[in-house]
Amino acid sequence: MTTWQTNGIVWSIASARGVVYVGGSFDSVRPPGAQRGEGEVPRKNFAAFDAATGRLLPCAPSFTAGPDNSVRALKTSPDGKVLYVGGSFGRVDGTGVANAAAIDTAGCSLRKDFRPPVQATVRAVDVTDDAVYLGGDFQAVGGRTREHLASFSRTGALLPFKADIDQPVLAVLAAPDHGRILVGGDFHRVNGAAEAALVALDPGTGSTVASFPGWIPRSGVGVKTLTRDGADFYLGAEGRGTGLFDGRIAGRLSDGKLLWKDSCQGATQALAVYQGVLYSATHAHNCSQTPGGFPDGRRQHFLANSVRDGRILHWFPDTDDGIGESNGPRALAMAGGILWAGGEFTTVNNRPQQGLTRFSAGPGTAVPEGTPVMRAATNRAGRVELTWRATWDRDDAELTYLIERDGRRVASPKKRSTWWDRPEMTYTDSVAPGSRHRYTIAVSDGTTTSPRSQPLDVTVAGG
Structure with missing residues (x-):
């Protein structure tokens, strides 16, 4: 879907009441399709969109x-009336703050009431009806003293x-x-006991x-x-080393039971869940041990898992690695059935698009x-054997x-394929011996169809 772009990195996305809020490290945004420097509108690390x-x-x-x-972090209150913001900043417009604001x-x-004096960067925010939780470097x-995590009233009192x-x-x-706050990070000890992240x-x-x-090494x-x-x-998760756990885990809130755990390699940066699908911003390069997954090779920057069993679903939009740390996407949020994604990327599905994009749920x-390239064999009288390699589609198997x-x-054969598994296909046509014909092929996913191939002219063997 056409989307405005940023001139830097998007770290967080939140939505409420028909508005999507985007936070990051950028100075301006520009219209869909615009090249860098074209149509730039000033926006200092924050922007809002319908x-x-x-x-x-x-x-x-x-x-x-x-x-x-x-x-670095955005979260709206349950009623959508307040947006809580965390990061590394000392001013909002002309007002002094300390890494958190509302x-x-x-x-x-x-x-005016929520301006807690947080000593260092805020990297995570969540909000209940009664409290605001901030996590980060502070x-x-x-x-x-508040060691990397603090709680505030909705009006800013510690x-x-x-x-x-x-x-x-x-x-x-x-x-x-469920009587709990789940906390994740780089830590090894919490409240005097060993706790792995x-x-x-x-x-x-x-x-x-x-x-x-x-659960975590x-x-x-x-x-x-x-x-x-x-x-x-x-x-x-994000593993910092070869072969360490980078994937996704599902658990039950009531008792902490592990439900499933995938084994993809390539760090996970953000998650969003919607209608039975867990979407992730990642740079997975090896999901060979996960059902529905792919062998080690190129990076895939978006994944979709079934929430039921963790199986990787056929949904493969992609970005480049982009700028900064070259991790591609870093933020996800679902708003009205549309998945918004932000990060370091500069292309989406091989087309220029920087910092921000969105995908329809339809x-x-x-x-x-x-479009496949066909080959023809005509060594049997009255028969033309057409051969081609299957192509693939980002959201249809x-x-x-x-x-x-x-x-x-004359024919409409069907075949399942992925970007890592494109099988050879054949079709044998029966025609008059010695006749001449022109063949073309196109590919449909049921909604859209590729351009037709260049024609293949064939002279059929005689009887």
């Missing part, structure tokens, strides 16, 4: 004056909630309906209520993202990836191959 049409909105507070000068969504105005809030966490928190998932804490006190032994792996649907939760409109002889349809 969730349905993608139109750029005037809501444009500037987040500046931080060591890293970026917006925006009233109705008027796009900075709230070790103090307003001179009071709450007694306290947990001792030895390394940065990168993801927070509030589940007060994932822990569940009491939402009021910060004491540990559940551990997840064996004890070193070299961090939890980058957490999300939920109903009674289950999902995490995405049938894809892109044509299958290429089974394609229909439309074969025409002399401008009239």
Whole structure:
């Protein structure tokens, strides 16, 4: 879908009340299809868009004056009235803040009551009806010790909630309906006990209520993202070394039971769940041990898993690695059935598109990836054997191959294929011995059809 672009990295996306909010490290946005420098509109690390049409909105507070000068985390309140913002910034427009702030969504105005003095970068935010949880690099809030995680009232007062966490928190998932706050990050110890990158804490006190032994290796792996649907939760990991766990895990919120775990290699940066599908921003390059997966080779920057069993589904839009750390996409959010994605990328599906894109939940409109080249064998009287290699489609596994002889349809064989498995196909046509014919082929995914191939002229063997 056509989408505005940024001139830098998008780190986080959130939505509420028909608006999509985008935060990152960028100075401007530009229209769909525009090249860098064309039609640039100033936006300092924050932009807002109409969730349905993608139109750029005037809501444009500037987040500046931080060591890293970026917006790293966005989360709206359950009622959608307030957008909570975390990152590395010291000012919102002309007002001094300290790495966290809140925006009233109705008027796009900075709230006066939520300005906690957070000592260092905020990388994760989640919100309940009663509290705002911030996670990140910080070790103090307003001179009071808070080791990488803190809780505030909705009006900015620091709450007694306290947990001792030895390394940065990168993801927070509030589940007060199950009496816990899930926390993920780069840590190894929480509240004096060994915890490998994932822990569940009491939402009021910060004491540990559940551990997840064996889920994550004890070193070299961090939890980058957490999300939920109903009674289950999902995490995405990043391994810092060859062969370390990079994939996704599904667990049950009520008792912490592991439901499934994939084994893809290539770090997971963000997750979004919608109608039984877990979407991920990743750079997976080897999913050979995961059902529906692919062998080691090229990077695939988006994946979709079935929430039921973790099987990889046939949904393969892609980006390049892009700028920065060259990880491609880094943020996902579902808004009104449209999946928004942001990150470091500069192309989407091999076409220029920087920083931001979106995908419809309905049938894809892109044509299958290429038209086959046919070959013909005519060594039998009255027979033409056509051979070609199957192509593939980004969101349809089974394609229909439309074969025409002399401008009239003669066959429509179907075949399943993927970008890593494109089988050879054949069709044998019966015609008059010694006759001459012209063949073409096109490919349909049921919604769109590729251009027809160059004609193949054939003289049939005589009797």
